[in-house]
Amino acid sequence: MYDQGYLEQPTLYLSEYFNRYKETYVDRMDAVRKYGEWDAWIDFFVTGIRHQAEETLLRSRELYELQREYEAEYGDDAAAYARLACTLFERPYLTAAVVEELLDVTGPTAYRAIDRLEAAGLLEETTGKERNREYRAREIFEILERPPRTY
Helix, strand or coil, X not given: CCCCCCCCCCCCCHHHHHHHCHHHHHHHHHHHHHHCCHHHXXXXXXXXXXXXXXXXXXXXXXXXXXXXXXXXXXXXXXXXXXXHHHHCCCCCEEEHHHHHHHHCCCHHHHHHHHHHHHHCCCEEECCCCCCCCEEEEHHHHHHHHCCXXXX
16 A cells, blocks of 8 residues: 555554564475465465554554644643644654744744653653754654554
8 A cells, every 4th residue: 555655654564573473484484485385474474464453553543542632732722832742743753953943933942842841751852962952752652662462
């Protein structure tokens, strides 16, 4: 669907499944190469697609619910920090310069918005530096980076 232009980005990450079951993956591929055992390979591959689809659906639902929570809490507020909170799903990784451009605000306003969301636990600083700091949307990345729950 991605290759045909129906999706802007691929949503099934099959490599995660194949890496998790690497020994089986190698065994099945080897059996195809040596003995032509396609049925076992196809079964393994389809199982991987099913698991990844279930995981993608679960994560998508969680992200959608989190986005709704952010919109309910911050959506009616015109303050820079509130507008930033509602844009984290479009830009979950950012810098102060990105916030300035994204919200069309000054540097000090961008830093205040970042500080407010960092204090609220929505953003976390990732570089550990005093200058050129980068931030990521903590709760969004918790959903994206957690181990699979469906298998």
